[in-house]
Amino acid sequence: MKEKYTYTSWQLTMMVLFRFLIGWHLLYEGFSKVITPNWTSFSFLKESKWILEGFAGWITSHAAVLSIVDFLNTWGLIAIGLGLVLGLFTRIAAFSGAALLFIYYLNNPPLVGLEYNLPSEGSYLIVSKTLIEVASLLVIAVFPTSPVFGLDRFIFLRKDDKKIKNETEA
Amino acid sequence: MMKKKNLQNGQDKENNTGEKKSNVKRRTLLKALAGIPVLGVFAFELFNKRSYDLEKKNRILKELELDNLNVPVIKPSSGDKRDLLRVGLIGFGNRAVSHANGLGYMHPEDVEKRKSNGTLEDWLAQEDLNIALTGICDVFDLHADRGLATARNILRPGGGKAADLPVKRYRTYQEMIEDKAVDAVMIATPDHNHAPIAVAAARAGKHVYCEKAPCHSEEQMNDVYNAVKTSKIVYQLGHQVPQSVVFQQARDIIKKAILGKITLIETTTNRNTADGAWIRHLDANGNPKPGDEKTIDWGQWLGPAPRVPFSLDRFYNWTKFFDYDIGLIGQLFTHEFDAVNQLLRIGIPRSVVSSGGIYYWKDNREMADLLQCVFEYPDHELTLLYSASLASSRNRGRVFMGHDASMELGDAINITVDGDSTRYKKQIDAGIMDPSGPMISFNPNLGKIDAVTSATEKYYAARGLTTTNINGRQVDVTYLHIREWINCIRNGGIPSANIEMAFDEGITCMMAHKAYVEKRRVEWDPANRKIV
Numbered sequence: 001m002k003e004k005y006t007y008t009s010w011q012l013t014m015m016v017l018f019r020f021l022i023g024w025h026l027l028y029e030g031f032s033k034v035i036t037p038n039w040t041s042f043s044f045l046k047e048s049k050w051i052l053e054g055f056a057g058w059i060t061s062h063a064a065v066l067s068i069v070d071f072l073n074t075w076g077l078i079a080i081g082l083g084l085v086l087g088l089f090t091r092i093a094a095f096s097g098a099a100l101l102f103i104y105y106l107n108n109p110p111l112v113g114l115e116y117n118l119p120s121e122g123s124y125l126i127v128s129k130t131l132i133e134v135a136s137l138l139v140i141a142v143f144p145t146s147p148v149f150g151l152d153r154f155i156f157l158r159k160d161d162k163k164i165k166n167e168t169e170a
Numbered sequence: 171m172m173k174k175k176n177l178q179n180g181q182d183k184e185n186n187t188g189e190k191k192s193n194v195k196r197r198t199l200l201k202a203l204a205g206i207p208v209l210g211v212f213a214f215e216l217f218n219k220r221s222y223d224l225e226k227k228n229r230i231l232k233e234l235e236l237d238n239l240n241v242p243v244i245k246p247s248s249g250d251k252r253d254l255l256r257v258g259l260i261g262f263g264n265r266a267v268s269h270a271n272g273l274g275y276m277h278p279e280d281v282e283k284r285k286s287n288g289t290l291e292d293w294l295a296q297e298d299l300n301i302a303l304t305g306i307c308d309v310f311d312l313h314a315d316r317g318l319a320t321a322r323n324i325l326r327p328g329g330g331k332a333a334d335l336p337v338k339r340y341r342t343y344q345e346m347i348e349d350k351a352v353d354a355v356m357i358a359t360p361d362h363n364h365a366p367i368a369v370a371a372a373r374a375g376k377h378v379y380c381e382k383a384p385c386h387s388e389e390q391m392n393d394v395y396n397a398v399k400t401s402k403i404v405y406q407l408g409h410q411v412p413q414s415v416v417f418q419q420a421r422d423i424i425k426k427a428i429l430g431k432i433t434l435i436e437t438t439t440n441r442n443t444a445d446g447a448w449i450r451h452l453d454a455n456g457n458p459k460p461g462d463e464k465t466i467d468w469g470q471w472l473g474p475a476p477r478v479p480f481s482l483d484r485f486y487n488w489t490k491f492f493d494y495d496i497g498l499i500g501q502l503f504t505h506e507f508d509a510v511n512q513l514l515r516i517g518i519p520r521s522v523v524s525s526g527g528i529y530y531w532k533d534n535r536e537m538a539d540l541l542q543c544v545f546e547y548p549d550h551e552l553t554l555l556y557s558a559s560l561a562s563s564r565n566r567g568r569v570f571m572g573h574d575a576s577m578e579l580g581d582a583i584n585i586t587v588d589g590d591s592t593r594y595k596k597q598i599d600a601g602i603m604d605p606s607g608p609m610i611s612f613n614p615n616l617g618k619i620d621a622v623t624s625a626t627e628k629y630y631a632a633r634g635l636t637t638t639n640i641n642g643r644q645v646d647v648t649y650l651h652i653r654e655w656i657n658c659i660r661n662g663g664i665p666s667a668n669i670e671m672a673f674d675e676g677i678t679c680m681m682a683h684k685a686y687v688e689k690r691r692v693e694w695d696p697a698n699r700k701i702v
Contacts, residue, residue: 151205
């Protein structure tokens with residue numbers, strides 16, 4: 001790891017901060033669904049436009065499928081958020097987070113000609129905050145910080161004690 | 171677990187490799203655990219947020235004494251008696267299909283349709299009502315055959331078994347009513363036939379479930395009322411809307427006088443399609459629907475109405491003609507009136523004025539396509555308004571306006587506090603209540619009554635972007651209404667849309683119709699129980 005990435009301390013600090021912030025956001029998105037009574041993705045999926053519209057329609061018309069999707073979404077967000085904050089399986093968390101958010105994006109991309117019933121909280125054209133967060137997660141995935149600031153350290157420790165030893169001494 | 175284990179490892183190494191290295195090791199370890207304090211702050215803030223939200227919510231609900239409202243549940247049938255009830259359906263058009271489904275019968279084609287769209291499970295979850303559908307009566311062979319196929323399908327919801335009884339087609343309703351093999355009838359014919367059938371059934375001691383409107387004239391209403399009152403039958407008018415869960419909550423809200431003094435109720439109809447304007451004689455391809463004098467007993471269909479030559483237009487689009495219906499008042503205001511009367515028990519108005527015309531659907535219709543009726547209740551100090559358009563679908567809802575708050579009642583309930591309310595002035599000034607959006611919303615899809623806290627929630631609430639849902643199941647309100655009727659037949663009791671309610675409604679509708687046709691203010695004489 002260390003051989004491939006050398007950060008200045010500012011770069012490292014900012015990357016860790018970045019990871020914490022996005023982790024925090026996804027973690028709360030997940031928890032807010034847990035603490036909202038009878039939360040469901042029904043309304044969001046009902047609004048789906050563009051290429052996933054048919055798929056979203058299939059989900060909302062099958063109660064059992066919808067409840068599975070709700071469950072996976074909620075706990076997926078929590079798992080990803082925890083992974084990012086704790087720096088545990090960070091790369092998997094970042095990639096899964098990017099994939100999940102990209103699905104959100106594909107369900108309601110701000111493309112010309114797509115009209116939504118729900119007002120958006122900002123002004124977007126093609127690029128939305130969701131898409132930026134997708135890209136951010138990819139940045140986190142390719143600029144890892146968890147082998148130093150994260151529980152991933154212990155995984156590396158177990159995997160290759162020697163390599164870590166070198167890293168800490170460097 | 172992991173933390174502990176590795177700490178132990180670190181300890182071991184410290185002993186082996188000396189103090190300097192152990193400092194480096196400890197620092198490395200602390201770095202690795204950097205996420206833990208972040209998580210700690212997160213947990214603390216999450217707890218903070220949750221307490222704040224609950225506190226705010228409870229404060230509004232407590233102020234309004236709504237904190238003890240319960241999540242509605244489907245109660246199982248009350249009473250012990252479950253003896254088999256033999257039901258006959260009179261008229262087997264669209265509405266009767268819902269009746270059959272409510273009773274626990276479904277046409278095989280509909281079963282397949284619901285299987286493919288995933289809604290069959292909801293129907294199968296209905297309680298088995300222990301009903302035998304033994305008779306079908308329709309003047310049109312095609313409809314009767316569909317009814318027979320429905321009655322013969324052995325699939326039952328709620329694990330019920332098909333009763334081993336034959337299903338018979340009756341050529342006339344009189345035949346069915348005379349037959350001892352039928353205990354109760356459900357009437358879903360065009361409106362002009364409702365009352366004569368209900369009267370005959372009541373006199374023969376058959377229980378009656380009758381679609382709205384209950385009558386086509388004041389005289390008919392009196393006949394139905396007298397026939398039911400002098401019999402022992404259970405009469406239920408077909409207003410399934412108050413069975414919905416939001417109505418149970420609306421009742422509590424009215425009972426607790428949360429709206430303050432209610433002086434205006436606005437009810438509306440907002441439709442903008444040919445089908446919505448009762449032009450229904452063409453199929454999806456624009457071809458005339460089936461039916462001719464050979465397959466339709468036209469004389470019986472006309473019933474008490476004047477004799478006219480057979481007409482497919484009249485057969486399918488009967489709502490357009492005053493010989494068979496009273497238009498918007500009979501078809502849609504009836505539901506609005508029942509909704510209001512179930513909640514406020516206002517009964518028959520002192521006076522009614524109506525005005526309107528045929529402004530958009532310029533065919534051979536007699537019914538108005540734009541209609542406004544004003545019902546005055548000086549005794550209750552309120553006005554009921556009905557405003558209908560068949561040429562605009564702009565949604566105007568059904569709104570109860572009080573001095574302190576207003577309530578929009580539809581698929582969901584939204585209560586908005588009035589900016590000039592005296593009762594809630596303190597809370598408005600303190601910022602606890604916000605008159606700019608719904609303060610309380612009950613949405614059956616969310617399953618509980620709730621104070622609205624976020625903008626998105628407010629938005630969803632206002633749109634009622636949902637379908638009726640109890641305990642996660644889509645529940646058919648027609649089924650609940652039928653079940654109430656059947657429970658009353660078996661165990662006694664008075665159903666919600668009983669004969670007194672039907673009388674209020676029938677008279678009110680006849681007053682509005684008379685006011686429209688005679689272009690004058692029509693009044694009710696309560697002493698002589700007569701429209702003047």
